[in-house]
Amino acid sequence: MARFSFLASILSALLALPLVAAVPMSDAHVGERAKAVRPQAREVLSNARAIGVSTAAPQFVAYFDKFVSFDSLPDPSLLKGFTVFALAFVYPSSAVDNAGVWESMTAAQRATTKAAYNAAGISLIVSAFGSGETPTSQDPTTVANFIASYVLTYGLDGVDIDYEDFTAFESTGTAVGWLSTLTKVLRQQLPQGQYILTHAPVAPWFSPGLWPGNGYLGVHAAVGSLIDWYNVQFYNQGVTEYVTCAGLLTASSSTWPQSSVFQIAANGVPLNKLVIGKGATTADANNGFIDPGTLAGCVAQAKSQGWSAGVMEWQYPNGGSAWITEVRADSWPVGGGGVTTTSTTTKSTSTSSTSSTGTGGSCSGIAAWSSALAYPAGSQVTSGGILWTANQWNDDEIPGGSSGAWDKVGSCATAATAHPAGATAKANKTVDAKLTSAAAAPKATAP
Known part of the structure; x- marks a missing residue:
């Protein structure tokens, strides 16, 4: 050729x-x-x-x-x-x-x-x-x-x-x-x-x-x-x-x-x-x-x-x-956590500790999940009267949905309206708009 x-x-x-x-x-x-x-x-x-x-x-x-x-x-x-x-x-x-x-x-x-x-x-x-x-x-x-x-x-x-x-x-x-x-x-x-x-x-x-x-x-x-x-x-x-x-x-x-x-x-x-x-x-x-x-x-x-x-x-x-x-520095800061190393037990341990079906207690200060925000791993939100913790970065993935991006902590009594720590408003993103459509296609093709 x-x-x-x-x-x-x-x-x-x-x-x-x-x-x-x-x-x-x-x-x-x-x-x-x-x-x-x-x-x-x-x-x-x-x-x-x-x-x-x-x-x-x-x-x-x-x-x-x-x-x-x-x-x-x-x-x-x-x-x-x-x-x-x-x-x-x-x-x-x-x-x-x-x-x-x-x-x-x-x-x-x-x-x-x-x-x-x-x-x-x-x-x-x-x-x-x-x-x-x-x-x-x-x-x-x-x-x-x-x-x-x-x-x-x-x-x-x-x-x-x-x-x-x-x-x-x-x-x-x-x-x-x-x-x-x-x-x-x-x-x-x-x-x-x-x-x-x-x-x-x-x-x-x-x-x-x-x-x-x-x-x-x-x-x-x-x-x-x-x-x-x-x-x-x-x-x-x-x-x-x-x-x-x-x-x-x-x-x-x-x-x-x-x-x-x-x-x-x-x-x-x-x-x-x-x-x-x-x-x-x-x-x-x-x-x-x-x-x-x-x-x-x-x-x-x-x-x-x-x-x-x-x-x-x-x-x-x-x-x-x-x-x-x-x-x-701008993505996974060294020393900032969030990166799995040689241990393969970290995620399973974290999942078991956050997947409780018991009472989550008061959710005072925890915001309700919003489709307008992107959430880094570790973010906590409320949805449907339940406290949830993000186990990965996610965007428009509702807690309890098929993506599995959220771990259920348990039920709670109240919820605040403040944004959870680390959540990013989509309107404030400064990324190339071309990435949006490019990123969508691979999800269906991944084995």
Whole structure:
């Protein structure tokens, strides 16, 4: 197709630039150093199997490829605000860079480090492939078995598939089937709910009808139910691509049609599986950079229209806690609560404590529910003489309705007319009106 030749010209131009990768890059020299210190024998961690990792939105993901230390990972306090830390990379038959560093650590070091990360609410995973690998020529079952063995042997919480074999995806047409098989085999060995399994496609691969097998829409149709979320790379696809809130969220260019967040969702991918990926600094990508303050506004706009998937950055340490704190400031402030981490019991505990059918007591000071307001999680309202608590952000979802956005506390005697804390009058919203219609379509298509 004509689109292929256009992309080929873009890729050829990129190859002439100092940064040659289309997306996350590994440092070849670092990789060799990591391989040099990695022991040959593998130590299997006792009780290494991950239990109860969280895959609930939002997720805030950092990749770690840039070499820092041969024998340790960053202290989790430096990653406050992130929920997932991805070690890069595991290849089809080896581990390099910081995945190699993790392998080279002793079993005791790995166990202590992982326990510290999990205690801080951070899942520790490995990322596979990256821009340095074209794995499609190898048997997907064999590759999946190696990756799963790495996760299990070295006690990690899951794996991210950062597949960047552009020729196989865009020309030969072998990628969709290969990725589908890889994902199925990984899921067989890394069960859902116990291990994280994500993919990190470039955003244009979601453009419908543009790629063999319908690109990542084809991957999602085949194995999307097995994938916890997509760390979508909204960068390195052209200097004018995904650099404004509108281009990122609602109106991608004609070059990569229907590849913004809400457009992808409208084509059948669940909205809250679409994590927004961006380079942490201008040095982390060839193009597509949005400064963290502006990105915070885009994230808040998307959240106001029902999106809650989260944000991914390439890469730590260029973007650490300060970066993600700024990006989350207008939506999920760090330290402000409302984000599920590695525990999967939080929601069920909260639900059981707020689903009482007993007496809610006096509702003095609690406003009646209003269709004119949008409610963040934790808001309380009265409706039908009942006290209700919002278990998620919601807009025009009546308590007791089919959405399940409200938990029943119990009956109460009185109600006030003041707005509940945190509720936002719709008339005061400052979001792009285009998001309203774009956000409505995905609800019917989510599995």
